[in-house]
Amino acid sequence: xxxxxxxxxxxxxxxxxxxxxxxxxxxxxxxxxxxxxxxxxxxxxxxxxxxxxxxxxxxxxxxxxxxxxxxxxxxxxxxxxxxxxxxxxxxxxxxxxxxxxxxxxxxxxxxxxxxxxxxxxxxxxxxxxxxxxxxxxxxxxxx
DNA sequence: AGCCATGCACCG
DNA sequence: CGGTGCATGGCT
Numbered sequence: 001x002x003x004x005x006x007x008x009x010x011x012x013x014x015x016x017x018x019x020x021x022x023x024x025x026x027x028x029x030x031x032x033x034x035x036x037x038x039x040x041x042x043x044x045x046x047x048x049x050x051x052x053x054x055x056x057x058x059x060x061x062x063x064x065x066x067x068x069x070x071x072x073x074x075x076x077x078x079x080x081x082x083x084x085x086x087x088x089x090x091x092x093x094x095x096x097x098x099x100x101x102x103x104x105x106x107x108x109x110x111x112x113x114x115x116x117x118x119x120x121x122x123x124x125x126x127x128x129x130x131x132x133x134x135x136x137x138x139x140x141x142x143x
Numbered sequence: 144a145g146c147c148a149t150g151c152a153c154c155g
Numbered sequence: 156c157g158g159t160g161c162a163t164g165g166c167t
Contacts, residue, residue, distance in 0.1 A: 017147050024148055025159065032144070050162075072162075079163060083145075090159060137145095 009107035010040050011119075013137035016100040019093050028087030029104075031069075036140045038084065040108060044071035055086075057106070057116040065092050065116060092116070105141075 016022040018029045031037055044051040052070040059065060068088045075082035098104070101121035108114050 015146060017145095022147060024146090026148090026161085028160085030145060052161095068160085070161085074163075080165095081163060087160065 007107075007109050008040070009105055009141040010037055011103050011105045011139045011141060013103050013121075014093075014098055014100055015137075018089075019098055019100050019102075020090065021100050026085075026087060028068075028070075028085045028089060031084035031086060032138055033084070034138065034140075037138050040106065041069050041084070041086075044069070044073075044084070046071075046073045046076045049074060049077050055114060057114045059092070059116050065089075067092075 012029055014029065017024045017026065020026070031041065041055070042053045044053060050070060050072055052068050055067050055069050057065045057067060066088065067086050069084070069086050071084050072081040074080070092098075096118050098118055099121070103119040103121065105117045105119060106114060107117070
């Protein structure tokens with residue numbers, strides 16, 4: 001007895017590398033080690049090396065997208081990697097022509113269904129003396 | 144901690 | 156062969 005259904009969503013401002021604009025062919029976004037953010041995704045432990053989990057997201061059009069939630073944890077094995085990533089978004093990003101700065105919103109409902117939506121970057125006043133520093137661009141939205 | 148970059152493997 | 160995805164390393 002526990003686990004009330006808590007729906008919530010998280011949003012992430014896409015980075016240049018996330019969209020592949022920087023030349024990287026990863027097409028995956030990085031998930032910070034925020035407990036609030038990680039709780040949205042299935043728990044991947046360092047029990048195994050580079051555990052992955054295929055997740056299904058549904059967009060506004062009702063189309064299904066399968067992304068791969070991977071935990072690169074070779075730091076505990078032979079490498080130095082220790083980060084979560086959500087890859088396999090090439091088709092999605094390409095279809096909606098998402099660019100760096102755009103925001104994607106990941107929503108989770110009671111049935112454990114996950115939805116994904118995007119939001120075009122809003123041209124806020126760009127401070128000339130301030131470079132748009134990304135990082136920790138994730139946002140938790142409680143519903 | 145996060146983002147960028149790259150080599151290799153696999154598939155169409 | 157080209158595109159896509161995986162995996163890893165490096166830089167900021």
